[in-house]
Each structure stands twice: as C-alpha cells, then as structure tokens.
Amino acid sequence: MLRFGILGAGRIGNVHARAIASSGRAVVRYIADSMPDAAAILAGSVGAETASVDEIVASPEVDAILIATPTDTHADLIEQAALAGKAILCEKPVSLSVERIRSCLDVVEKAGVPLMIGFHRRYDPNFAVLERRLRSGEIGDPEIITITCRDPSAPPVSYIERSGGLYRDMMIHDFDMARFLLGDEEPVTVHALGGVLTDPAIAKAGDIDTASVQMQTASGKIVVITNSRRATYGHDQRIEVHGSKGLLRAANVHNTTVELANQGGWTQDAIPFSFVERYQPAYTAEIHRFLDFLEKGEAPRASGYDGLMAQKLAEAASESLKSGQVVFIK
Amino acid sequence: MLRFGILGAGRIGNVHARAIASSGRAVVRYIADSMPDAAAILAGSVGAETASVDEIVASPEVDAILIATPTDTHADLIEQAALAGKAILCEKPVSLSVERIRSCLDVVEKAGVPLMIGFHRRYDPNFAVLERRLRSGEIGDPEIITITCRDPSAPPVSYIERSGGLYRDMMIHDFDMARFLLGDEEPVTVHALGGVLTDPAIAKAGDIDTASVQMQTASGKIVVITNSRRATYGHDQRIEVHGSKGLLRAANVHNTTVELANQGGWTQDAIPFSFVERYQPAYTAEIHRFLDFLEKGEAPRASGYDGLMAQKLAEAASESLKSGQVVFIK
Amino acid sequence: MLRFGILGAGRIGNVHARAIASSGRAVVRYIADSMPDAAAILAGSVGAETASVDEIVASPEVDAILIATPTDTHADLIEQAALAGKAILCEKPVSLSVERIRSCLDVVEKAGVPLMIGFHRRYDPNFAVLERRLRSGEIGDPEIITITCRDPSAPPVSYIERSGGLYRDMMIHDFDMARFLLGDEEPVTVHALGGVLTDPAIAKAGDIDTASVQMQTASGKIVVITNSRRATYGHDQRIEVHGSKGLLRAANVHNTTVELANQGGWTQDAIPFSFVERYQPAYTAEIHRFLDFLEKGEAPRASGYDGLMAQKLAEAASESLKSGQVVFIK
C-alpha cells in the first residue's frame, strides 16, 4: 500500500489523514507539523509517526507527500518533494504569485514526479457527476455557468490578512470549478465586483466579504460567480450550467431528507455549516483519484497547470477590483 | 350561451356561480336559496336574478340546473330537474342512501337528461394530468394507489351530525378518486379504521376525525386512503400511483414558489388552508367539462353511476368501522 | 366600472383585454389596431367596440388608456392620452431613448394624470410575495441579488432588428426587477457581457442572444443578471436574494405538481414555454393593481420614473457591451 507523509496537521491535514487511513488503499506513515502536539495527536489516531519535514521528504518509506501547510510554504515544499522524487498532492494554492507557481511547476516537470492539486470540489460526487454528464453532451455546449459559493462565516481577520484576499483564498475554488466545467476553453475577460457588507474589520484588513465575478471565453461563453463570507443558512454550494440542449444543476446537500410541515410552511433540514462536513465525500474521493493517478496513470482531475490557471484568474479579479475595470487575460 | 339556474347560494354555490360567470361559455340566469339575502347578493355579483326553486326548474330560460343545496335535498331536486328536462350538475353526494341514489338515477335515465356529479377533484389540473398519464400507460398497470387527504380543521359539530359521517362526507372524494385512478376495476374488499384524536365533541356526535381505509380489487390492486380532520399545515391533498413501470404522484400545491433559507432550514411557502382556494382551478375546469359534456357529448368525468359507486364504498367503510371487520362489496 | 380603451390588439393587447374583462372591476370599451380584423376579433371576445386611436383617446366613455402598440409609438401615445386627461397603463418601455422618456414624463406630470408602466413581473404573485417578505426584513438587508431570465426561443429577426437589442428588449424586465428588489438604492456601475451562441442571424441583426450583467450600488450591494434567448426547457424565471439574515428565492412555476419516477430518475412536470401562460396571474394582478392605484390612490408598483430608470440601465449595459468596459451611472 502506498505510504504518505503528511506535512501539516491542521484542520485540512486532519481531513486528509483520516481519508487516507480509511481508504483501504494507502497508509499514513509520517506526519510533520510545527506544533509537535498536533502532529502527535493526529499521528496517533491514524497509526502514523511524527517526523520533521526534512526527514519525511527524505524517507525511503514515503512514496507520496501530502502538503497541507500554510500557503506560503507550498511552492518550496513542492520543489523539495519533487527533487526527492516523491509523488505530490498539494492543497491549493501552489502560491499566491503566478510567477512563483510557474517556476515551481518547472522544477516538478524536470523532476518528472506526479503532482495533483487539492481542488476538492472537483471530486465532490455531485459536481463530478454533473461534469461527467456535461462532458457526455447531455445538454450540448455550455453557454452560461453560474457558480454560487457562500460560507457560513468569515475566517479570523488574522487569517484574512495573509490570505491574499477573497479572490485568491475563496473564489479560487470557483475559478477552478469554472475551468473544470468549461472544458477546453479559457476565460479571456474578467470583471470583478466586491464590497464589505458583513464586518468592517475585513475592510480594515484590506479585503472584501461579498463579491461577484463575470468572465467570458473567446467564443462568448459566460461564467458568473458569486461569493459571500456570511451565509446565515450554511455552506451554500451550487453550480448550474445552461447549455444549448438543456440545463444541469447541482443543488445543495441537506443534512437529512427530513421535512417538517406546519403553519409556517414546509421546512427542509438545514445544509451543513462546516465545509469539512459538506465535503467529506469529496475529500475521500480525492485520495482515491490521487491513487488512481499514481497507480493507473489516470490524468489528475486538477494538475499543476490547473493550479496556475486558477491563480491567474484570481489575480485578474483582484486587479479588476482595484481598477474597477475589465481585465483581459493574456 | 348556456343558461344556468343555481340552487343554493352557500359557499359552494358561490364558487360555482363565479366559475360560470367567468367561463365565457355560460351565464348564471337564476339563483335560489332558502335565505333570500344570500341569493340576492350572489345574483347581484354575477348578473343573475333570484327566483324560487320551482320557478327556476320550470323556467324556459334555464338550460341547466346546478344543485348546491344541502345533501338531503339532492335526490329530490335531481328528479325534479330531470322531469323538467334540464341538464344537471349536482354536488356530491346524490344521497346518503345507496337505495335512494339508485331510484334517483332511474328517474334521470328515463328522463334522458345529462347528469354530472361534482366530484371536483377529478377536474383538478394536477390530478387530471396524472390520470391521463396513467391511462396512457406511462407507468404500466397501477398496483398500489395511495391517497392522502387532510383538512385543516373540522366543520362545525352541527354539520358533522347530519353529514353521514367522515366516510360519506369527506372520504367520499377519495373513494371517487380511487375509482377514477383504478379505471376498469372496482374494489371488492374494504377495511376501515377510524378514531377520534382531535376533538371529543366529534365522538359525541357519533363520528370520527382520523381514518384510513384499505381496499383491494379482484386482481389484487391495492388502494390506501388516509384522512384527518385536523392538519395544522393546511389542506393536504396528494395522490400517488405505484405502477408496474414506475411511479406517478401529484404533490401539494403551494401558495407561491417562494422559499426562505436560514439557520432553521429551507422553508417552502405554505399550502392553502381553504379548499376553495386550493381547488379554484378545479371548479373552473369542472364547469368547462360540464359544458363539453353538453355541447360535444364528451362523457362526463363523473357520472351518476360514479356517484352511486363512491357511495357504496363509503357505506362499506362505515359498516367496516362499526363491525371492526372487512366488508366485501357485492 | 372603469372603462378602458385599448390601443393595440396584438398578443399583449389580447392578454390585457381578457384580464380586464374577467376582473369584475373594469370593462373594455374600445379597441384600436392598425389591423382592423385583429381589433374586431378581440373586441368581439370581450364585449368592446373598435375605434381609431384618436376616437378612443378623445372619447368621454373612456377613463383609462392601455397602450399595447409597438414600442416606437408609446411615448407619443402617452402624451396624447395625458393631454386628453386619461389614466394610462403603458407596456414597457416608454421609449428606447432615455431623453424621449424624460420629455414624455414631463408632459404626463404637467397633465397630472396617473401613469403606470407594465412591468408585469412586479405583479407576479411569487415575485410580489418575495419582495414583500424582503421589505419586511425577513432576511435583513439584501446583499446579492441574482436574476435568471431565459426565453424558450428568440423572437423573429425582423422583431429583433427594431427591438433596441437584448438589454433594452428583454433584460429591461430584469433591470426593473433588480430595482424593485433593491428598494432605495440604485445601481451605480454596470458591466455587461454578451454573445451570440444560438443563431448567427441574430448577430447579423446586430444583437446578442446570451448575456449577463453585473451591477453594484454605492453601498456595495451586488446584482447579477443572466439572459438567454434559447432555453430548451421553457421560460426560466427565477430570482434569489441573499441577505444579511438569510436567503429568499422564487423558483420556477411548473405546469402541474405531477412527478414521474422510473429508472431515469424523478421527473417533475415541465415549466411553461409561453410567457403568456407563465405570467397569466401577473397580468391579472397588474390590472387590479392599476385599479387600486386609480381608485385607492395606492402608489403604482411601477411608475414612469421606474420606466425611465430601467431604460437608463439598459442603455448603460448596451454601452458597456460595445466598449467592453464598465459604465458608471450618473
């Protein structure tokens, strides 16, 4: 069974470690974290050991490196793992800088190691089925893609300050989803709107909490994305594709199928408020797709190139917000 | 345009009068009611005049009689109208006595006048489409029919006392719907359950408020009906047919398509609490089907025979409740 | 009862004439159309007479003028009716030129006659309830408004050529809906995308068939609108408001509540393919709101000013499409 070394024992490192441990196809061998206790607790719960980043990357007992550390370390760690000849699964983004992503991908290419980016939504069973049905031609060509993504609440301001801003931190998933759904075509224009409607502290941190972006491809296909950091009704995650022969959409996942009827109406159960809960099946599937990639040579759903392109769109959106004008993607 | 005389200016007489007035295909000529004021007000609002029952039935200016008087007058009025050569649209039931229905239908048959029974649910656009799709073979043969009918609240006890009981007064519509959906086959066994769960005064009046019936046809098809006099969430009206090739169901009609999402879940707008509001389109369609029947000779959706058969099932259910045993329909 | 003179006996003139005739509160007195047969047939079906535009506007037997003629005649007819002291209900738009609307509204104001604009969606029972609940504070302040409007098929190219383009002809309804939902605030920036994805003939006519617009108010509220001239699944009409305390949305209206389940899944009945069918209740309500406006002095849901403002947004969108840049509303 394939042996993982996990760098980072935070929330997302935990999600991945457990997904690997219960996959039946791989094991977690080592876990590193700058907080030794966090690494030890997680290691204990999945039958792994703790080690330093350098030890893990160098270890002959590790086949693949899963990078779940803070964003600003991703590119360096990818390069280090690539040079050590390891397969790599890295949380998005590779870097907040498009140039840095480019140089990093060069290193990976020269090293010839497999790299997959953790855009978990591509692996969500609902979205994956929608994409497969879209690709099969069920609704003809996509014409208007609408992506709704709203979080129950904003992360701490301390996190926001170093996040690169909403477009790079949150909407990056939607940029990737847009590209995933568009297939061959890339957006060529980006116009971004944004504002602070939920918490002035976010403005002070130089960021926004409410945003929309519209993009268009060369052939005229349209993508519309809306984000909010504060959806009182849960983690709102929907996609919709209007095509030449019909419409496909993936609705929210509700906690249960239970419905209550009384004078006030007919109330369906709430949707998850935690992204971990919402995307548990996606994280599980992600590990399996990574293993399929390594074992069967199947193309990764999200490659380093996909990481680069999503970042370019996030960059363009940030620039558009600043200038108030449309940005053309070169 | 066909001229109606309406007997009875109560709630249901009002519904019918307005449906006729706005049909564009017929007019209300006369209205009779034991309460002259009620007749006058309704007449005024639909451009009709008031008259006595005898005058209306005898009038050469009346082509069709709509009977919306208390139940115990229906059979006599049908006979009177039939002997006068009028077309007849009579609210259910013809009579609470199966024998009386039989003798009444004999008179109608001899007179050779058209008679249609006001089982309004057969004309509901949702249920009518479901039945048409069922008949077209879309789900093969019906195997299990489930009918849910629940009223927001019970009628006054004074009404219940003279109603013939829940099976004859309320479930009669479901017996008719069951026969409508079954098509060629008739139920041959009836088993009824009932109890008083909402209001002891209903028990004192000798009736029940919560009931279910299951019936079976000779070939083994099953019908299940549940009723309640107290649905706090509105006028719950659903049908479902499990067939050999699929399932067809008609859901409740909601007041609007508006939905609210918040921490408590996702709440669809309520359903109507008034049967008049719920079945307005059905009453409108009923008048058109009656006119189609008279003008184009199309078979009435509900005939006198249908009125008789529904009453037989209500009778059998009442008997089953009393005996606690299964009743076989002869 | 209030007496209407209807100018224009086309499809929309028919819809209004029938809504008036069945309102029980008003009558159609005269109908004018450049095609005398069309006027005569419609007049016959609602108990009206035909007359010329001049005769109707001058007639003392006419209290209100309903204008349902081609767009380029609206402003002149409004002025003519205003000078004759009639109440006016005019189909959108007043004019394709913002300047012309301004001068026309001046005439109306000086004449002191009531004017209401036929933005029928404001009267749709679903959208009206959503707006009322939004105004009541149920979801706090609106933050992101998403409007989806897709037609089953494009009008004839000959119509498109004179329509002013998709933004002025089709999306104008969505601009009005956006303003209706925003309440006090107006959009200050407009960015429009558009393309031809369904029929090259539309490009030859100088128009687009697929479009989106995003707008922002001074306080940061965002509006996103998407349009298509070709929705194979019917007349797709949805609105959604993400607010500070929840989300309100109005879904599509389906033809019936019937659902089929088989191997292929669970299929709900289709939605209407005709806007007349889809918005029948809205047109009926529109007449009642106009009568409420005249009789009770209730503010019209859509005033001449609303007509002006929607046109300004359509203008800005057209300009944005041409320049590829963001347009600021002055």
Add this chain to the structure above:
Amino acid sequence: MLRFGILGAGRIGNVHARAIASSGRAVVRYIADSMPDAAAILAGSVGAETASVDEIVASPEVDAILIATPTDTHADLIEQAALAGKAILCEKPVSLSVERIRSCLDVVEKAGVPLMIGFHRRYDPNFAVLERRLRSGEIGDPEIITITCRDPSAPPVSYIERSGGLYRDMMIHDFDMARFLLGDEEPVTVHALGGVLTDPAIAKAGDIDTASVQMQTASGKIVVITNSRRATYGHDQRIEVHGSKGLLRAANVHNTTVELANQGGWTQDAIPFSFVERYQPAYTAEIHRFLDFLEKGEAPRASGYDGLMAQKLAEAASESLKSGQVVFIK
C-alpha cells in the same frame, strides 16, 4: 478496541465487517462461513482471520459476536454466544417463530449478555433524526404513520420459499419502524392485504409481492404500510408522521443532487437500487450504536424484545392475509 467475531460472510456480513473495520472503535478478529473462501476473502480485506463458529464463540479474543448467518440459525447461535458470555449483534429476525424467539430471549436474559437486533433502518441518519424530532414533541402526538417500502426487484424464488413470506421477510422492517415511531403504544389490530402482481413464480412459492397493512393502537393511532417487490425506480424508502401539531417526513435519498432540465421536464437523479448502497450510513451508525450500548450502557435502539414484537406483527399480518379478516394482537 472491542473485538468482533463475525458469523456469516455473505452480503450483509460483508457490510458489517467493513463498517466495523472503518469505525475506528472496534476490529474484526475472526470470520466464519460455511464457504471457507468467502470467509477468507472477507477476512483478508478487514485484517481478520478465519475460524469455525465454535472456535469464534469460544475464543477469549472475541468480545462480541455479530450474527449474519441464514435466519434459521440465528436463535441457536444467539444462545450459544449468550452462554459463552459474549455481547451479541444479530441480524433480524431472531427466528420466524415467535415461540422460538421467546425461549431464545430467556436464555439471553439468564446469561445477562447484551443483545441488539440489526433493524438497520432505526440507525439511518434520516429516520433517526425524524424519530428524535418526533419524540421531542415537534409535531405533538403522532396520529397517522405512513411507511412506504419498495424494493427494486424480488430476491430469487429459492430464497422466497424459505423466507417466511413477505410480511416476515420484508415488511418486518416496517413493523419495527412503526413501533419505533409509535413510542409507547403498540398496535392492537392488524389487517393485511396482499397479492401477486409482478411474477407468478412468487405465487407458486406461496408468497405475495405487493402488500399493504393497516394497524391501529388502543388510543386510535393509525399505521399504514405498503410494500412492493418491484419498484422500477429504485429502493423506495419513505416515512411520514402526521401529528397533532404538524407533519414530519423523511424523503428518499437520491444518488446525487444533480438535476437536468429539458423539454421533458426537470429530472432529479435516481435513488439507489441497492439496499446496501442506500443504507450504508445506517450500517455504519448501527455499529457505533452497538458500541455505545456496550461502552456507555445506552439502551440499544432495537432490543430482543423489539425483535419479538415485530415478529408478532408479521405473524398477525400473515394470519390476516390467510383469513381475509382483521387480527387482534393479544
């Protein structure tokens, strides 16, 4: 961690073994099956060893016995495990004979070992939440309980012949669900209908394929259950409780949230056709509830007594079908 010995490596034994292996709270130590290969394969996949039934029951390395063998062995194996002092999780039913269940439960009671019955639907996250909300009083007292259970296709006739018939084999789950939802009260009358509508071979085997049962408690509460062995649209599993203050229902679980719209309507993804797939979360939860029972002393959701009572209702239904009459539960 608690160590399981699993008796039976068939489909359901597999489901349980995997649920235990991935629970993180228990391990599978041994597996026995009359087909050694089946036992070996399953053992290999969950890190267990094979052994004989006698070895497993006697082993000091086994804390709990999971019985997933053919029905006619359950009672004997329960007794054997009880006498060996093991905790027991036994698939339904304990026995097809009410008397045999009684004597078996006596042995368990004397041995003082924990016993839980595998009525997996009680552990389904949707049904469990519905029951909890019902118990919390959200809709007041239950008045009408409707349980819909339909399988995609019948098991082999060879299985049906030894199954005890539809009521004991299939509807037994619904009898248990009815009791679960009723809470304190037990049904006192049972009337069963049944027929063969899908396959004459089932009639030859002495069984039915389409059935309904209605039951009533002493206070008048009503339960209606419908079953079919052939639902072309999947594993239809719904429950609905009409209460004095509202209605609670649990709808079907669909494969994904994806919906397609085209001319034919709006099609939601299908529901599972396999009960293993449908109830995977239920089987997982079942293991956790069993462990909670053992570790925290929480009452098992389904006890031996519940197994006995469900069997009594199945017995009564079989008797009612045979006699065509109502059966009173003593």
